[in-house]
Amino acid sequence: MDSGVTTMREGEEKELDPPVPQQQGDARDSKRKREKKQEQRKQQGKGSLRKGRRKKDEFEESLGDVMEGIEEEEGADEGRNLAARRGRAKRGRSNSTQGRDDGKEKQKGKAKKHKKVKMEGVERVGKKKIKKEKMLEEEQEVEKTDEKEREKGVGDELGERDGVGKESEDGKGIKEEELDERGDEGWGDTQSAEIGQGVKEEEGEEGTGDVPGKEKKQKIKEKKPEGEMKKKRKKSKEKNEEENAPGKTRKRKSKEEGEEKNNKKPKKEKKEEEKKEAENKWKWWEEEKKEDGVKWTQLEHRGPYFVPLYEPLPDDVQFYYDGKALKLSLAAEEIATFYAKMLDHEYTTKEIFQNNFFNDWRKEMTSKEQEIIKDLDKCDFREIHKYFVDKSEARKALSKEEKQKLKEEADKIQEEYGYCILDGHREKIGNFKTEPPGLFRGRGDHPKMGMLKKRIMPEDVIINCSKDSKIPEPPEGHKWKEVRFDNTVTWLASWTENIQNTLKYIMLNPSSKLKGEKDWQKYEVARRLKDVVHKIRAQYQADWKSKEMKKRQRAVALYFIDKLALRAGNEKEEGETADTVGCCSLRVEHIKLHPELDGQEHVVEFDFLGKDSIRYYNKVSVEKPVFKNLQLFMKNKDPADDLFDRLNTSILNRHLQNLMDGLSAKVFRTYNASITLQEQLKALTNSEDSVAGKLLSYNRANRAVAILCNHQRSTPKTFEKSMQNLQTKIDAKKQQVEEAQQELKKAEDAFEDTKDAKAEANVEKKKKLLKRLEEQLAKLNVQATDKEENKQIALGTSKLNYLDPRITIAWCKKFGVPIEKIYNKTQREKFAWAIDMADEDFEF
């Protein structure tokens, strides 16, 4: 769900929207779709019921096939091997924008449809009202069918239920669901109960030593692990004090050695500072965990740093309207500069962007300006644009001293506002500045792109700190919106942003305790999943054949999430954000079924836009029951209908929570990413390799994960060029190799002739040279491949968010790779806990 504030606001707006008379293609979120159908049904009167029944028959038939297909292949599974995964995910984007463009096309089509539908609407009915009426109606409808179902008996149950199918697919009918539950309770519940128990027991026994303290839930549910955890932590604490300490010093030394290879004096000083810092670094991971939900006892900070106010343009920089210079009011001018700055960005060519911008701009104009400025096309921002381009050039051209000065000023601000005191320790803040005003840049096809993002004032900001701390002073002449003392949250300040009406926060840096602890905990949850994942897989495979539609959908969705590492796919408010989906929100149009493709059976072709409008394109061969189920789910649906119409993330997550404490859909991503890294490292690393070779293996493993998670980037602008450079190098090297070969041949011939020792030595020498050159060439070639393969894959995201750092640390220690070859300074700070605690035999 999106921000609640957004939702509410939107809800209000939507009430004014005319209802939609016909089922149309914009039904991203099933809620709204249902409303529409409801409306439709209302208008059609009883006719819809009849139609529904007819469809029912169709469903019954189709179900026959499906059941057959599924029965045939009981227990076919374990299709999820890495090879399959690795082969997946052809890059959706062959260049930086292709994926997005594809998406755009699609979305445009949709938007049009949507508009049309809206226009056709007649009545104005509130959202909730529709919903209630709909439910009532459905209840009645379902009741009728229920009676029949009962008579028909178990065997037909599913068919009947599915038969309700399309017409009330929205429908699901409450009673129907209740019936389902009751009917299947017998085995359904025992199953999950069994699994649940099994899981819990294991958890209790396993209790990995380094589990971070868990919050409320676990404490209430099971005291034993918590107790054990504490003991173990104490133990590890002692251990750290006794054995680990020397070990650590050693480690740190080697680190320095590694880095000092290319040292210069100033660098050395820096190192010293770093070292000192590292030494009095807070080792929170060796401390006891706090009580339930309480995040801190002391929090003191300076409040956010407010970005500087607008500086008016110099008089000689003019804005022109319809060819004539026009002096704008301050407010209007500021907004004009926002647009002017972006002039050479693709954004400004988009109609939505332009319209949104122009609308918002006009709102801030004086009435006089409003009268004059009526057409964006007549606005000429070029002079302003040039002014800013020049300005940034000038900044780049500054002398060293001037740059130094600027940097010092920035450092001062950082020093002053960039840190807080949390429970007696000085911690770095992540984002201590308020976001400057500007034009909203949504990603993908965002309906709000170009809207004005307003300046944040102290009056918008809520401060959070501890009661007894020095409360931050608002800038002179201003007041805070509110000061609160809530120690159950981690943020220091917050404000509501005006585009989507969502909250923005000032929070701590990833190196902080608050973030680190959470991160650690995340990986511990994923590790617990490792112990039960087999059971969960077995269960969802069994559920593919469930009599309940709901369960089947859940099982297939979970399969996707597990096998393909899809995101959960929360529902989104339509028209507020770009049209993107995750697993639960997939629509029929996002997959294609191929009974056979490229020699593989049961291939599902995915093509949709995910988070950040990044295209997910993949062809996967799935198990037969999954395939059959998908056919069933898609039957009689429009392309724009939800694929899993009886599923949403909260249903799925509730189910997962029952299977394992703390389990939610996203955990599968973390788990599969980390386990993949571990497996790949095992498979790829050759202990004989040089450090460079090992690093390559690491990157390969990392890449496998990035591909799994579909982490993409636009091809770097400099890619072509640098690739060319590399190619030139390769060619040169090839030349050298050839020459060396000739030389060798010559030397060999000479040896043939003379047979003297000198000639022999020469041959050896040439051989060596050739070998070295060949190696260099090979290395360059590898580099080129690596680069090519990497051009659209972003490794950073998985490294930072999905891969348990302890796997990496353990690998580094085991193979003697310096950690700083893999993690840069920031990353080492973020993962300090892992670096400190993981040893070489850490197993995820």
Place this chain on the structure above:
DNA sequence: CTTCGCACTTAGTATGCCCATA
């Protein structure tokens, strides 16, 4: 239940900065 409200993680891109190289 479903919806709302909030907190927090995850994400890609723009920009800055540093170093190697010509």
Place this chain on the structure above:
DNA sequence: TATGGGCATACTAAGTGCGAAG
């Protein structure tokens, strides 16, 4: 000394998920 390439950092949008309210 300039250049440019690439990594690091800054930035902020866009997700997930939980718990409370309706």
